[in-house]
Amino acid sequence: MTGEATDRPLFADGPFGPRVDAARARAAESIGAAFAPHAVADERGVFPREVLADLGRSRLLRQRWHPGPFGDAGLGVIIAEESGRYGHAGLSVGVSLCLETVGSILVRYGDSPLLQEYLDGLLDGRLVGCFGASEPTGGSDLNGIRTAARRVPGGWRVTGEKRYLSLGLVCDFALLLCRIEDDGGEADGGLGVFAVPASALSIRKRLRKVGTAALDTTWMTIDARVPDEALVGRPGAGLLVATWGLSHERLSIAGQTVGGVAAATGLATAHLHRREQFGRPLLQHQALRLRLADLSARLLSLRFAVYSAAQGIPVTGACGPRETAALKVTATRFAEEAMSECMHLFGGAGYLEDETPLGRMWRDTRLGRIGAGTDEMMWELVASGMIPDFVGYDELVDLG
Structure with missing residues (x-):
């Protein structure tokens, strides 16, 4: 990834535009180059450290956390989205755990020489933290x-x-x-x-x-x-420190979900164009076309929510643990449904390991509802901030 980091956040002028497009292209290039040699890492069952080493050499990791303590949250969600789009969640989640969970904690709370040494090694891709x-x-x-x-x-x-x-x-x-x-x-x-x-x-x-x-x-x-x-x-202050790291991890999971579902719906859309049944492309069958349109509409809403959260992180109170928990639980539950639907749109081929990646993507997506806090824990965080409208209740509700 070429170019040096600046003090101006990527989303300073909004999450869209030529500057964001250029940063996305550079991130996608770096992630693709780092991930491609290790796409079969699932067979070994050990995370390939070379992925983080390559991303460190591209300066992508260091640019994410310049300057602290929030770093560039916009770039963070772009990295998450593009890594999720690659469709190998074992790799994207590993990067997120190191860069977002561990990285966020060390950037904000790593005030000793030892912890700073760990952070520098992490951002250079030399060290892996969990x-x-x-x-x-x-x-x-x-x-x-x-x-x-x-x-x-x-x-x-x-x-x-x-x-x-x-x-x-x-x-x-x-x-x-x-x-x-x-x-x-x-x-x-x-x-x-x-x-x-x-x-x-x-x-x-x-x-x-x-x-x-x-x-x-x-x-x-x-x-x-x-x-x-x-x-x-x-x-x-351990719970405070852990919550800080987990909040960044949860937003990253939501970003990865955006990329993963985008990849799945893109494949499903292409399949509906290419595959013919009953003498016409599947896309011309309204039941299938509108099912996919529903997923695409909800994905669009999720993407805007994730981008808005990234813009709100540097603003005190705008995006905290409750908001990232809400995003994470909503995103991961949607992703599980979306992956299942896209796999279904491929028919029998969607269930075959050698013919489409949808089965693997569907399995991998399930981790999101457990890692960094289960659905129930996320809902409890959301519930803790619910505000009753007693004034409206007294004015509008009459139970006799």
Whole structure:
């Protein structure tokens, strides 16, 4: 990706126009070049680090986070959309976890030399970082975290287990959400995020998923001694730090959904043009044409919502955890439906692994409704901000 980053956000004049088109073309070129050699990575079940190395050399990763703490959110969603459009979610989700989840946390809270070293390596594509929260007994319940960070001379000892550690097999470091044990200190019993080296992670079980096999996900045990500068943010602020990273991940997932569904509907539209049944192209059959039109209309609405969210991130209160949760749950549920419908429009061929990519795309899409928080957790975040209209209720409702 050529050209240097500027302090002017990509969406400064809106999410459309020649400047955005040029940035999209450069991002698509860099992503295509990085992804293409590894399109069969699903067969190996390990994320190819070379993808991030190539994107680092293109400067795409560094441009995403210039300047902080929000970076260029517009470029972030363009990267997500174009990586999702490629149709290999194991690769696109892996990039998102490293660039958005880990990257956002280190950009905002990585104020020590050690954490800055990790961030520089990540943005150059030299280092791979991952994020671990879920545990064997916890799942989405972050208050049930049992992985412990105990105060020891010179720093902390981190011990415990993380059940769903994606990129764990290839990472250089992991950001882990832990319960702080500090002998009655101010943050004792609270949560903290700690950076631990990959050497402190041990495989308990490699997990086989329904889809996104290229995104290795592993049940890991942890035993690490880390210095004080490995603590990300303040002691006790772990939930705040994690929420910041997960919010960026959720917006990226919504962006990937836009790209993935666009790819699927594009293939389905071409098929309806090319395939003939009963003496005419499938596109001329109203039932099929209007089904696809409905998906396209909803995709258009989703794209505008994602772009609007990216414009709102630098504005305090305009796009926070509640808004990104709403986008993520809406986008991923729509994507699962859209992929299924597009696969259906191919008839029997849509269900064949060797003839179309729709089956793989359909399987991969299901991860979106679980990763970075389940549907139910997203709805709870949305519900927490619902405002009752008691004035209108009293004026307009009469239940006798």
